[in-house]
Amino acid sequence: MAKVFSYNVVRFIVLVMLQVFLFKNIGYYNLATPFPYLLFLLLLPVGISNFLLYVLAFITGITVDAFYDTLGVNAAACVALAWGRIIFVRITLQTDQYENYMTPIVGTVSFRWYLLYVFILSLFHHTALFLLETFTFHQFHYTLTRILLSCIFTTIIILLFSLLFYRKKQR
Template sequence: MAKIFVYNAVRFLVLVILQVFLFKNIGYYNLATPFPYILFILLLPVGIPNFLLYCIAFSTGITVDAFYDTLGVNAAACVALAWARIIFVRITLQTDHYESYLTPLWGNVPFRWYFLYVSVITLFHHAVLFMMETFSFHQFHYTVVRVLLSCIFTVVIILLFSLLFYRKKQR
């Protein structure tokens, strides 16, 4: 249990620091902006209590908001991501008490499930984030393009991170 806490604390610090100091400055003409900090929320254990997941998601989002000078947009998107994660895991995984500390890493779950998990939840997060950021349907096509390109960019970076730290499933 303490090992999982330490891994997640280090993962939080590394991903938020990378997001704030590196990925904030990377983008493609304001169309594709990566947000790989959401990997922290995606890799939390499956059996984490919902209230704690929402609190962690809000804290992660508000931390990024503090550096981006956005007033709660990332926090709201992270809480929406936590809700989507709960629904997705509840629908697709059947876990018992023994597997409640399972971290949905590429080595622990099949690649197809992991790719779908990352893609769907990232798309949901980005849709909420960019729709709240614009808060208008004035340039809806532009917003949809931003959501899709940012989602692709983020998913590629998350998969590269996952490949970097890939471990075979231990039996």
């Protein structure tokens, strides 16, 4: 339990720092911008309570917002992601699986599940983020392109990151 806690604290600090100092400056023109910090929210234990998940998502978003000068935008996106996560976990996992403190990462879950998990949840996050950022339905196709391309970009980077946290299959 203490181990899970300390792992997550370290993950939070490292990912937020990387996001605001490194990934903020990376982008394919304006079309694709990666947001790998949401890996922190994805790797929270499966059995976490809904309220705690929302609070953590909100805090993470606000922290990133503070560095992006867009107070509230990332927070809203992270809250959307938390909602998506609750639904996704409830649909795809068995009850006995989401009652423990398992970290959903390749090794403990299948790669296919993990890929889908990352992609769909980043879709939740990016949709909320870009719609709130542009705040208009004008040039909607452009916003849509940005959402999709950024999603792919984020997913690729998160999969690369996951190699860092990879754990051998526990039997």
